[in-house]
Amino acid sequence: MMKALPDFTDLASKLQFSPEMGRIWRDGERCVLLSNSALAGLRGHMVSQLGLDAASKFFWELGFAEGARCAVGAKELRPDRDFLDAFAVGPQAHALTGFGWTQIEALENDMSRGHFEGRFLVHDSIEAAIHLNAEGRATDPVCWMQTGFASGFATAFAGQPIIMRELECAGMGDAACLLHAKPAKEWSHLDSPEKSASPLEPPVLDSGENSMAVGVSAGFIAVKTMIERSAPSDATLLFTGETGVGKEVLAKFAHRLSRRKEAPFVALNCAAIPEGLIESELFGVAKGAFTGAVAARPGRFELAHGGTLFLDEISTLSPLAQSKILRAIQEGEFERVGDTRTIKVDVRLMAAANADLTQSMRDGLFRADLFYRISTLPIRVPPLRQRREDIPGLIEHFRFRFSRRHQRAVAGFTTRAINALLVYDYPGNVRELERMVERAVLLADDGQAIDLRHLFLGTDLPDLKPAMGLASDGKIMPVTDIHDRSELIRQVLDLIVEGGETLSNVEGLVIREAVEASGGNYARAARTLGLSRRQLALRMEKIGPTGRT
Missing domain, CATH: 3.30.1380.20 (Trafficking protein particle complex subunit 3)
Structure with missing residues (x-):
């Protein structure tokens, strides 16, 4: 005797189609027909x-x-x-x-x-x-x-x-x-x-605060491969890409793979420091260099000695600061502000820019010699909308992290939430997705799944083209329609089981409603119900004016 198999609606819901984007997903992974x-x-x-x-x-x-x-x-x-x-x-x-x-x-x-x-x-x-x-x-x-x-x-x-x-x-x-x-x-x-043949262990997702979420897209794998190839060296890495794509996270990943992993990783966002203070932030200040400098203070180059210095948004630096950085990374030496003593350091430099440095160099805004010095290994990080295969792993990574940080017990994501996350364009890239999931973890009830209303607040809900999925009858239709139809079916069942109605009475109510909606036009109502006009007329005679048999 054959074993009875369970309903596969849960499995079928993992298969989604987005014809406009030319994508098919099964359980978040991209597929082809x-x-x-x-x-x-x-x-x-x-x-x-x-x-x-x-x-x-x-x-x-x-x-x-x-x-x-x-x-x-x-x-x-x-x-x-x-x-x-x-x-x-x-x-x-x-x-x-x-x-x-x-x-x-x-x-x-x-x-x-x-x-x-x-x-x-x-x-x-x-x-x-x-x-x-x-x-x-x-x-x-x-x-x-x-x-x-x-x-x-x-x-x-x-x-x-x-x-x-x-x-x-x-x-x-x-x-x-x-x-x-x-x-x-x-x-x-x-x-x-x-x-x-050997057992495969499921991948373990490291969801620590400083961990790097796993990616599976071709764009992510290309970036990861370049980082891994450079791991044994001190080659300068230049990460480029839109804001929020995760350039600093990737720089930390590169540091953890390098032989300097036990030494400090020091990061500085150059755009966040006023021009008048950038030199002191980078190289430090000698005691008495200016009013208020009551003690000597090391700069980021000194703090990163033996390790890695990451300069984010390096394109915002002034020409003077660029020239001093060039000397520091070429010669491995510099002077603190207000001091004549030369300090030697051993630092691996990594930099990032969301601007086109090649164009900035042509426009005279960025020094050509510095550009060629820091672009030993340029790594372009693609935006999230070009690597949607990474979204399922990222949302689980962020859900786990923020559930633990905020002590919440959130049970995954609803199907329509995953659909929205897969087709949304993310102008803020991974950083935007991270904030969306954190907000959703805070707003969702404990033990419940994250839904659309938790991800997009009020008028922030974008006009998303819904992904297509499999309905129970095998037809492909918008995911939201599948769930709406499932909800209607459940309501009909509740009407029969809890409301004391019979299946014949429910059928009569549906037929009467179709006739009323068509303005009494039997031909139109019959087409709506998939019946012939004669079949509809016979059923109307049977159910009578009350709509009940």
Whole structure:
């Protein structure tokens, strides 16, 4: 007897579409739609170029990685459900992506004994159909991504290497694909890709006050890669990008990776210091240098000795200050204001600018020699609207941080809140998102999820183009409409269960309302209800003038 699977509305709600932006998300990660012909072409090309064994290994490992990632989300999606319901996320996610639908014939798990065994029937496998169309019946199983996905999901979910194999395959002429799962050690032998199967630990999000949230977008990975490559060196890093993109956070990250990580990280926002004080802030002041200087005070260069000095908004410095900084970083020496004694320092410099320094240099506002000195490794940080894949990780990072700081227990985000956060353009970039989440944590009730009203206050709510999602009938419609319709259905159920109405009476009320809304025009009302005019007339005779049967 097949196991009954839970409703997958919670899983389907994670799939969203934004045609205007050319994006599809599943659980916050960007996806693409791949047609049957495109997948068939890719599969055929890989087989012809790599050979059957290498191509099957490639697709198996691709499926394994995706299955393992899916298992991490499964535990978060249904944390309080029993093992079957939580595990069902894997087969249901596989169905949601169009690879075929699954029935669970048997599923056993005993973590104390390391026991795991399952049998699964996969119907309408797209991989089997592709093979049958291209090659005809096979002599060996052909659903490589399917078995890889199932093995990766079970491995990450059970916390031990689990291998799923096709005992029967639709590509071999069987009615469906029968997958048998058990620990790798219980199979008499393992194929080449199966030997590499190992549990994947879910990523740990470091949510400390000074931590750096994880990013997954191509733009973020490019920035991270450049920082990591420069980690063993003392190369000067120049971060450029719009205000609020996180340039100082990235500079701190670079410092923590460097060999100077045990020494100080000193930051100075050059735009926040009046021009007359910038020199004393950078280089310090000697005792008696001016009225009120009753004691010597070190500057930022001295404080950063042995470590890293980060100069934010360096483009705002005056030409005089630029010349003195150039000497300090070239020669490693300077004098305090009001002193003739030369001080030597060992500092790694990092700088940031939201202005175009190349244009400032052409306009004579920024020294060319300083620009070339600090731009050893320029790193452009893209705005948040160009790396929306990072938003899910960032909002969880900020929610965790501010929940702990303000001692609040906020239970995640509603679907429409996540939709709004994914499509909003963030003129203030990551800094704006950070403030939005902090405000939402303060406004949301304990134990409740963050909603739109917590993120956007009053007239601040932007005109957002809603993402599209899957309704229960499989149609794609605006996410807000899905939730509005679900709420209406719940209200109808409440009317029947709690209000004492019958289903026939509710139907009559709906028909009467449709006729009234159409001004008594039966043809128009019938079209609204999806009925013929005759069907509507017959039902109106049945329910009578009260609208009740």
